[in-house]
Amino acid sequence: MHRGNRHGRSEAAREAVLQAADDLVAEIGYAKVTIEGIASRAGVAKQTIYRWWRSKTDILVDAFTADSAQELTLRDTGAFRTDLRAHLDELVRFLEVSDSGAVFRALVGQAQHDPELAARLRAEVLPQLRARDRVPFDRAAARGELPAEADVDLLVDQAVGPIHFRVLVTGEPVTPALLDALVTRAGQGQPGTPPSQEQPGAADAELDR
Known part of the structure; x- marks a missing residue:
């Protein structure tokens, strides 16, 4: 006892x-x-x-790993587009608003001049984030909601890449219109296809920025 x-x-x-x-x-x-x-x-x-x-960096890597596992819940809504939109909404909140997002931004910044940390992020942290980002796509593939020939890795890059770019590089807001556009593009299952060939709207404008 x-x-x-x-x-x-x-x-x-x-x-x-x-x-x-x-x-x-x-x-x-x-x-x-x-x-x-x-x-x-x-x-x-x-x-x-x-x-x-050994260091504060080690603490922060462990903190972020634990937090991302708890806070990115990966709800299963039963449909690809709603699964993906729910995940992207959570990802934006996690990266922009939460203390965990502040830790992630700090680690990425520090990694620019700390090769050991950069290697650790690529080996330990980013693969875990990547695995979570893939979940809505893997579920969709299993349901037959994506073409069999779809390049899932590229679709994942196109869905989450703009979010990371805005949060970590430009500082531009990640708008609902942008998320709508990313989900629409991913839902077509073909990397790089336009979100819509009908009437361009706010979502299209966000991807064209």
């Missing part, structure tokens, strides 16, 4: 550290976050942190 309680306390301390790291990055930015600050916010000793992690 004593060992179980100790394990419980350790897990609670670990969760407190991950939450503290999330909060601090959102509040003061990656550069100002320190192990000392994380320890103080989490209410643990620095030595406790160093038993589990």
